[in-house]
Amino acid sequence: MKEILVDSNIILDIFLDDPNWADWSESTLTRYGGQTNLYINPVIYSEVSIGFKKIEELESALNKGGFRMLEIPREALFLAGKAYLQYKKRKGSRKSPLPDFYIGAQAAVLDLDLITRDRGRYGTYFPAVRTICPE
Template sequence: MTLVDTNVLLDVVTDDPHWADWSIAALEAASLEGPLLINDTVYAELAVRYERIEQLDAFLSEAGLELAPTPRAALFLAGKVFTQYRRSGARTGVLPDFFIGAHAAVGRLPLLTRDTSRYRTYFPSLTLIAPNAD
């Protein structure tokens, strides 16, 4: 199983000229390893791009994505790590990124993303599938 970050899906939805091809290839490769998952946070972030819930659900179905609820332990971890982040003086990050990272960490799921710096810093145990990932 692989948890998919919003940015990868938005690349596909918007046909991003720079990232769409990479994101499509990465999704296809990850799907060969097992189910592709999104959580409720990614679902909400994607909803911004759709007028109707049926349209979003059709995209998820077509892309072979499954909605997995965020475990309570991940919600708790997200709050704790976000607090650490804010205490460091940082103010540019948003809580949804921490929900996604904590879900992947607690579930021991690889995370397919293009936004690696915050995940590497605050969730160092994560396996990241990313451009130029280590």
Template sequence: MILVDTNVLLDLVTDDPNWADWSIAQLEAASLRGPLLINDVVYAELAVRYGRIEELEAFVGEAGLEIVPIPRAALFLAGKVFMQYRRSGGSRTGVLPDFFIGAQAAVSQLTLLTRDVGRYRTYFPSLTLITPGI
């Protein structure tokens, strides 16, 4: 099973000229390995791009995504990692969603498909990542 990060899905939604082809190819390859999962955080981040829930639901269905809840152990880990981030001088406020996603992948032993390499490798070094070769 593969957890898909928001940035990969937004590449499709926005038809990103730099990343859409890579993201489509990775999603197709990943779907052959098992179910493609998103969590509530990814769903909420995608919702920003849609005017109606029915449109988002249609995208989720067409993309073959399965929504899975974040386990409590992952929520706890995300909080701890966020605290570590802040103590090490991190000042960005929008990072907590990434920590929810990374913690779920770590706790549930899921491969994570993402373009956000640095933060996941730094705070979740045990994760198996599918990333661009940047």
């Protein structure tokens, strides 16, 4: 089984006890976390940090969740820029989609699966990345 990058929305579902998504996200991480490594990157770390007042609390929660940190390789940063350019040429309207492009590009370059609730953008710009999403 491939290793997995976990999008921030999945982690925040659990940490913030989202009434619609926490159960799905928790059961998905439990199922896959028992079979392979689960990773985050600095972008995901930053996005998840909004739910915490102290860095020590965030570190403790991420360690308890079994998440490992991956740095973003230059090839992924380059690919993220190219995907963002395609997005802008297609008249993408979201003001700050770049974090999603960093995440998708890293999954593509490192050949990781991705657990997310955002199938659309990842599927469009990173079709080689297998996304694990709610049905």
